[in-house]
Structures are given as C-alpha cells and as structure tokens.
Amino acid sequence: MSRWLLVVAAMGLSLLVMLPARPTTEVIAQGWAPPGACVRVKGTPDVTQADDKGLFTLPLLGRWTAHLPGHFIAGLPARRGARLELRPLPQEDHPEYAWVDPTPGQEGSCANCHATAYAGWASTGHARAATSADFQSYYAALLQEKPNGAGVCSSCHAPGLADDDPALFDLRQVRGALAGVHCDFCHKVAALQPQGTIGLTHGRYLLKLLRPRQGQLFFGPLPDVDRDEDAYSPLYRDSRYCAACHEGNVFGVSVYTTYSEWQASPAARRGQQCQDCHSKPDGSPTGRVTPHSFWDGDQRAMLQRCLELEVGFSDSEVELRLTARQVGHRVPTGFIERQLQLAWEYLDARGRVLARRQAVFARKVNGRFWHGEAGEDTRLRPEVPWVWREALPAGTNRVHTRLTHERFQTQASQALLIAEQVWPR
Secondary structure (H helix, E strand, O other): OHHHHHHHHHHHHHHHHHOOOOOOOEEEEOOEOOOOOEEEEOOOOOEEEOOOOOEOOOOOOOEEEEEOOOEOOEEEEOOOOOEEEEOEOOOOOOOOOOOOOOOOOOOOOHHHHOHHHHHHHHOOOOOOOOOOHHHHHHHHHHHHHOHHHHHHHHHHHOOOOOOOOHHHHOHHHOOHHHOOOOHHHHOOEEEEOOOOOOEOOOHHHOEEEOOOOOOOOEEEOOOOOOOOOEEEOHHHHOHHHHHHHHEEEEOOEEEEEHHHHHHOOHHHHOOOOHHHHHOOOOOOOOOOOOOOOOOOOOHHHHHHHHEEEEEEEOOOEEEEEEEEOOOOOOEOOOOOOOEEEEEEEEEOOOOOEEEEEEEEEEEEEOOOHHHOOEEEEOOEOEOOOEEEEEEOOOOOOEEEEEEEEEOOOOOHHHOEEEEEEEEEO
C-alpha cells in the first residue's frame, strides 16, 4: 500500500513540475498597485483585471496593455516579470493648447498617419460645419438679427474657437484647425460637464476638454492603443457624446432633436447607441477602425436601407405604406429644415398621368427657425408606418413613385434621390 502511495505522490510531483509557473506580472500607477486596472492581450478578447496587489495573469502572447480611468494606456511586449506602469493624465485643461491642423502635410497632422480616417471625415458635414455656403448664409442672417447668438452656433459648428475670438463674427476667415468639427477637438473630450444640460448646453460648453500643457493626449473608444499619448473613454461609444451637438433648443425652438428621438426609439430600448450605426468598424483586418464619414456606406445607402415603401392594390383602392425600419431616430432627422418627400403619379396603360399626389415628412418651419415659429411635425417615427389609402383614378394601370431627401426646404433642386419605382397594378 505504501509503495502505491509513493508512486502516486511521485506522479503528482511530476505534474506540479510540468505546470507553468504563474507569471510575476504587475500593474503600477504612481508607485502603487491600482486594483481593478483592466489588462488585455492587445487586439484580442483576452482581458482580465489586476488584483488588489496589481498582479494579473494573461497568455504570453503579443503585447499586453492596461488602462485605468484617469491614466494613459500603458503597453509592452508580453513577458514574465513585466511591469506595466500607468501614467496619470493631466489634472487641468490648458486653453492655450494649439489645436492640431488635420490638413495633410501639416506638422503633426492627423492625416499624415490616419489617411483613411481623414478622407472619411473630410467628406462630411463635420469638416464643413463652419465653412459650407449653406451654413454661412444662415449664420450671416442670424447675426444680423441676433448678434449675441454667435457663441450658440459656433459652439457646435466651430468648437475650436475661443469665446473672445473675433472670427466668431466672420467664420469665412476660419481655416485649418479652427474650421469645423475637427479631429483634435473630438479626441480631446474627457467627459460631459457635470453642470451642463443636454439640449440647453451646446457643443463645447457641454463637453469637458482635457488639453495638455506639454506633450499630447488623445481620448478614444479603444482600450489598448498604447502610443504613450492615448487614453480610453467609454463615452466615445455612448450616445451622450453625440448629444452635445445633436440635441439643441436654440432661441426657444427645438432645432436639433436627434438625441431625444433616439431616447424614445426602439433602438434605445434594445441598448443600441448612435455609434452602433454611424461608427461601425470598416472591415479592416483588425475590425476595429471606424469610418469617420459616420455613414455605413453613404447617406443615400443608409436611407435606402432604412426606408421601406410598399404599394398595394385592391379592385378600387390603392394603399401606400412608408416605414422607417432599423433606425434610431425620426426620418429625416438633424437640422430642423430637412425633409423627406414622397411623390407619386397614377398612370394609364399608355403612360399618361391621370393624377399626381405628394406627401412631405418634415418639421414645419415658418420663416427662419430662430423666429420661434416651428409647427407640425410629420416626420416618420421608427417602426411606425405612414399609410395612405384612396380610390384609384379610373383607368389606372400603374403607379410611379419617387422618394427624395432634401437638406433644406428651400432648396428642392439639391434633393437626394433615394428611390424611384413603377408599381404595376
């Protein structure tokens, strides 16, 4: 019996020798072990938390990174005995910080290393927020009537400008790092101002910035970007991040309501954020880069996917049904003057027009929005169909439909064609 016990004990000893030793690996921050620091194998789902002594165990693969609120992301090659040292973020925002110009070729330009992201951003309204002819026209008209309103508009359209910058009253002179909603501004957002109110505190006044006195700092949605100048913030995957500029009561009128529309939508009840549709990974090998165009494809493609038009016939009636599906806000959304238009014609067998109809989906505006005269809201609600039924004109053989999106109600010539179809009876 004792001989068998010796054999079993020897086998157990050999098993213990074969087991790999726990790596002596730790995370420290300012000389102490921060419990709860999140540590991962970079670019993989392998993630753990450091214990109360700052120790952790991960596969000896690739590169390890660690992040903790209030600190830069740290990283180093995976090895036993490694020590990930987390550096604290600056304690104060420094307004004298000089914004990085995103323009290609400029020193430190975002485009120099992030060409794809820059190209996506450069194609958007964010890039043209302060310089587009449409905005310039509206802004000039507003300043004639409400010169004290310069900061209200510029806080979203040119958030890099300081309150005392004379360019606030002539945004035509704004160029480079101060024009539009640019990369460096968006990636300096540390949090929302605790004293701010979504919808009433606009743009830069709601966003709490953290600009360094020296060196560089960028916030973002990835927890393992470890270039010694990056910090992780879950706010970048939170709809509240968008709300600073996409929810706004301006001069007593709810001009931008996308965030509150999202709050009331089935998408919000499912836990979907704005970024789940507008910042999907771009299909790159890592599957982690988001298209900074903020469209999944482009605007027309997204509208085509979310708008479903059905036309049905009975012996004497026609029914049109238009539904906004898989969308987290009303359609159209955004600026108060956008509208969706459905036009249709009843045609006979020879293609002659028997009757024309039109339906407009918009927030009615009487004059300029800052006059405080917003009216009826006929925009499509998510998953709630708009239905039209009527008697068919005698001799109807088919129905020709045309669905368009207009950015400004006064500029029908710039309408974006979403779909055009012929429906046989």
